[in-house]
Amino acid sequence: MVDQRAVAVWRDGAAVRVPAAQPVVTAFDAGLARGDGVFESVLVDDGATPRLADHLVRLQRSTRLLDLPPVPDDAWRALVAAATEGWPADVEGVCRLFLTRGDGTTPTALALLAPVGDDVLRQRRDGVAVVALTYGLAADVRAGAPWLLGGAKTLSYAVNMAAQRHAHAVGADDVVFTSAEGRLLEGPTSTVVWATGGTLHTPPLDTGILAGTTQARLFAAAEADGWPTAVTPGTVADLHAADAVWLLSGIRGAAAVTALDGTPRGDAGLTPRVQELLAR
Numbered sequence: 134m135v136d137q138r139a140v141a142v143w144r145d146g147a148a149v150r151v152p153a154a155q156p157v158v159t160a161f162d163a164g165l166a167r168g169d170g171v172f173e174s175v176l177v178d179d180g181a182t183p184r185l186a187d188h189l190v191r192l193q194r195s196t197r198l199l200d201l202p203p204v205p206d207d208a209w210r211a212l213v214a215a216a217t218e219g220w221p222a223d224v225e226g227v228c229r230l231f232l233t234r235g236d237g238t239t240p241t242a243l244a245l246l247a248p249v250g251d252d253v254l255r256q257r258r259d260g261v262a263v264v265a266l267t268y269g270l271a272a273d274v275r276a277g278a279p280w281l282l283g284g285a286k287t288l289s290y291a292v293n294m295a296a297q298r299h300a301h302a303v304g305a306d307d308v309v310f311t312s313a314e315g316r317l318l319e320g321p322t323s324t325v326v327w328a329t330g331g332t333l334h335t336p337p338l339d340t341g342i343l344a345g346t347t348q349a350r351l352f353a354a355a356e357a358d359g360w361p362t363a364v365t366p367g368t369v370a371d372l373h374a375a376d377a378v379w380l381l382s383g384i385r386g387a388a389a390v391t392a393l394d395g396t397p398r399g400d401a402g403l404t405p406r407v408q409e410l411l412a413r
Contacts, residue, residue, distance in 0.1 A: 137224070141215035143204070143242040148211035150218070158241055164233025168289035170241075171195035176384050177217055177226035177246065184383060185213060187346040191286060192230060194344075198285040201232055202240045212244040225249040227384050233288065253385050260389035260400075261306040261380060263320075265369045266296055272312035272366070275341025283341025293321035305392070307380060309372070312340065317367040323380035323388075324348040327372055328403055334365040334375075347381040347411065354410040369393070376401040386411055 138153040151157060164170035173188040173195075189206050196203055213228055220226055226246050233241040275283030296308045309325055310318040317325055317336045324345030326335045333355055335348050352362040365371075372378050377400035378390035389404045391397065 137221075137248060139216045139218075139220070139246040141212045141244045143208055143212060148208070148215040148244075150215045157243055158233070159236055161236045162233055162241055163235060163237070164231065164241060164288055168287065168291070169199070170231060170233030170288040171199055171201065171286055172232070172288055173230045173286060174382075174384055175213065175228045175230065176249075177220060177228050180217065180220050180222040182213055182217065182228060184346065184350075185210070187350070188230070188383065191344060191346060192232070195285040195287065196232060198279070198282055199234075199287065201234060204232055204240070204242045208242065209244075212242065216244040216246040220246065225254075231288070249384060256306060256388045257385050260391035260404075262304070262392035263307050263309055263378075263380070263390050264300050264303060264305045264394055265309045265311055265372075266299065268310040268312060268318055270313055270341075272314060272316040272318070272340045276339050281341065284338065284343060286343055290321075296321050307388075309369070309380075309393075311369060315368050316340065317369070317372070318342050319345075320380045320382075323382040323385070325372075326351065326379045326381055326387075327367065327375040328377045328401070329371070329375045332361045332363050334363050334367060334371075337364045337366055340366075345381055347383050347386065351381065351387070351407065351411055354413050358410060360406075360410075373398070377403045377407075379404070379407060 140153050141148050141150045142157045173192045175182050175185055175188045189209055216228055227249050229245045231243050235241045275281045300308045308321050318340055319342040338344055355362055372393055379387045381387050387407045389400045
């Protein structure tokens with residue numbers, strides 16, 4: 134992994150590239166003080182961001198859910214262009230777009246670019262060992278409680294990171310969250326997809342999970358390729374019984390689940406097909 138970073142911030146109606154070590158938010162920024170903001174992580178491949186449009190759609194949805202001042206797509210594209218200018222074509226990068234409520238007068242919008250981490254590349258290649266953890270809420274709670282911000286990609290990721298640390302502490306790589314009654318939800322940074330009986334499945338969005346851009350792209354490509362898909366309210370038992378399970382995300386792609394709660398599992402040789410569909 135190369136030691137390289139880039140930062141661009143929106144100032145006075147323009148995207149401005151700044152030194153990576155230069156402070157770009159104040160101590161009074163609500164994103165820092167309260168986690169009051171949203172973000173997206175966009176893959177930079179061969180110096181380009183071919184999936185940016187999908188992420189901007191979700192970023193604007195998150196912006197609306199948090200009642201944040203909207204930032205036009207053109208501004209986000211300018212920030213990405215400023216951050217990625219001169220980025221080596223042979224280095225995969227992750228460009229994170231951040232929007233916070235700012236200091237109470239002006240929102241903060243910025244782009245941060247860094248190389249994709251070695252652990253992410255390893256998990257994309259070798260797969261992930263996963264543990265199932267409860268999220269502690271019933272599956273239908275967030276649909277009727279908009280203040281819980283179901284479906285928004287917010288900066289408030291402390292619970293997600295704590296879950297991943299717990300997974301690491303017990304010898305796993307990642308997590309699948311379940312509802313209080315045991316329904317499948319999502320990973321801390323991923324969407325759950327499984328294959329059973331010739332069909333690809335993923336949990337429903339009405340549970341308050343984030344709409345996965347990579348999952349949507351996979352399902353569209355699979356349907357076009359004759360591979361049926363379904364939105365299914367599954368359980369951990371369904372994952373154990375599945376032919377294959379993946380955690381999908383924009384940077385890691387499709388990471389095959391190689392163990393679930395300590396039980397090794399295979400992928401029925403389906404991962405190469407999934408990865409080929411995502412590469413289209």
